[in-house]
Amino acid sequence: MSTMTNTDSTLSDSDSAGAEAGRGRGRGLRLSGMNWLVWRQHRAAYWTMLTATAITVAVFVYQRHEMITYLGGYGYPDLKSGWEAKFDHDPLNVAAMMLGFLPVLIGVFVGAPLLAGDLENGTAKLVNAQSVSRVRWLATKLGVTALVVVVCTTALSAAFTWWWSPVKSSSYFTSWTDGPVFDNSGPVPVALSLLTVVGGVAIGMLLRRTLLSMVVTLGFTVAVQMVWSYFRLSLANVVTVTSHNGVGDNSTPNVPDGAHQLDESYLTASGDLIGWGSCAEATEKARDACLDKAQVVGWSVDYIPISQMSSMQWLGSSILLALTAGIVVFVILWGRKRLV
Incomplete structure (x- = not known):
């Protein structure tokens, strides 16, 4: 009897240990704690960005294949004269124009509501009443959002740069120094988007109203792009x-x-x-x-x-990222004492 009891007890302990280990392994593959909470709260915006990015990248890959097929008839990569006459450049121009709105959309619809919504509906007070510190909450909010933005903008930038690169030396398209090309390739769209989203977060934290924050962030993002377009050429060595x-x-x-x-x-x-x-x-x-x-x-x-295009882009992006880091520090310091 005692032997059976001991055996049952041993099996039970073994099963419990196995189940605990299984749960531990499961937790290792999933978000937990504050990361899970932030993802859960903003999952609609995150999944929208990721899905839209995947679809857009697929379109870019297809359009690049179509372009290479056409250019192959003119001896690509050593193109013969006359290839520009029948080449349809509208898809590339439209894509460049649409990508130009990306920092504005991310700043307005992702950055501005990130904290403003919590401050407006009282969620921030609930979080403040828990054991999690304000700094950790702010850092997680900013970190998870920035990670999603970086993944999406990096993928879009890489796909667009890959699509545009076979014809980058042609004067048939928009100049590489203009926004539709310069701001949508290399590291620039990543840096611009991070600046606008973090700027939107700071605006939302100060104004505490979602709709008002989105309107002000719209003006902020437009101003950023106007200043950037004026400043862009000064990055070059003439x-x-x-x-x-x-x-x-x-x-x-x-x-x-x-x-x-x-x-x-x-x-x-x-x-x-x-x-x-x-x-x-x-x-x-x-x-x-x-x-x-x-x-x-x-x-x-x-x-x-x-x-000089690459060096100009990296120099400009480093300046934008430095401004972004400054805004992040402001958000953390202000939110640590005055958020709620």
Whole structure:
């Protein structure tokens, strides 16, 4: 009897240990604690971003396959002349335009309500009454949201860059220095989206009203993109090339393929520059007389080579990420004492 009892007891202990180990293994594969709570609370927004990203990446992959199929008929990667005539660039331009709205959408619909909703409906007070500290709650909210944003924007940026790269040197499309290309490739969309989402969180924390925070965040994201577009070209090291062959046909200096030309001026014998419109006279004879009087000997061209694109993007992204880190510190410090 006692033997049976001991055996049963041993089996029971064994089963309990096995079940506990099984549960432990299960927990290792799932979110738990504060991470699970944050995911559960904002799962609709997170799953929407992840699903939309997966669908968009699939479309980009398909469009890239179609583009390579077309370019293959013109000897890609060494393209023959004439390939641009029948190439349909609308899908690429539309995709670039739509991706330009990504930081705005993420900032308004993900960043602004993240804390404003909890502060408006009282959830923040409930969390504050628990054993979890405010700093941990804020850090988890920001961390999980930032992780989802980084995953989505990185995937979209990589897919768009992969799609656009075979034709990046062509002047047939939008210049690589313009927002539709520069801001949607490389690390820039990740950095811009993180800045707008964290800025939206800070705005929501201060205003404590979801709708008002979304409206103000919309203005903030638009302002960020306007300042960024003005600041973008200052990230480059401008290259200047000159010629001393006069100003007739085929006298301008050559610039590399894909380079973005900034300015073009007349070069005088003394090394001074004058605007190319300075001698825009009515007749050719009068124009030549003007050029002779100014002692013009050639051209001076300022440009940015496409080889600088990557370094410009990483430099700009590091500045954006530094601003983002500053806002995160503000959110943590303010929320630690004044959140509720």
